Amino acid sequence: MTDAQDEAWLDDEAGRLVRPYTVSNGRTRPSAHFDLLTQVVATGIRPNAYLGPDYEQVLDLCGVPLSVAEVAAHMRLPAVITKVLLSDLVQHDALTTRAPHVMRAGSPTDRNLLEAVLHGLRKRL
Numbered sequence: 001m002t003d004a005q006d007e008a009w010l011d012d013e014a015g016r017l018v019r020p021y022t023v024s025n026g027r028t029r030p031s032a033h034f035d036l037l038t039q040v041v042a043t044g045i046r047p048n049a050y051l052g053p054d055y056e057q058v059l060d061l062c063g064v065p066l067s068v069a070e071v072a073a074h075m076r077l078p079a080v081i082t083k084v085l086l087s088d089l090v091q092h093d094a095l096t097t098r099a100p101h102v103m104r105a106g107s108p109t110d111r112n113l114l115e116a117v118l119h120g121l122r123k124r125l
Contacts, residue, residue, distance in 0.1 A: 037100035
């Protein structure tokens, strides 16, 4: 889709002119489980059939690992609709997922990270 065609679906004041549920063909339940922090990244495999411009945009965004929440924010879509798009792409082997990296309590980096954040906040005040 060209930029001119994309602009037909967007309005600066109103936002998307297409309702989010139409992007997912009315589906609100993804076929795979995603946490908002689940990381998704494109595999380089394109779906055999054209799924639509939103799917293409997701694949373009996911050239680098992004969380589900980040993809939803970039797409300006509700997280549940984004999860439907992502699950479709996972089924087509176009995306792969991985669990988010979670720091364990008591980890040696926890204190260092928190002190760095605190130092940065104090510096701004």
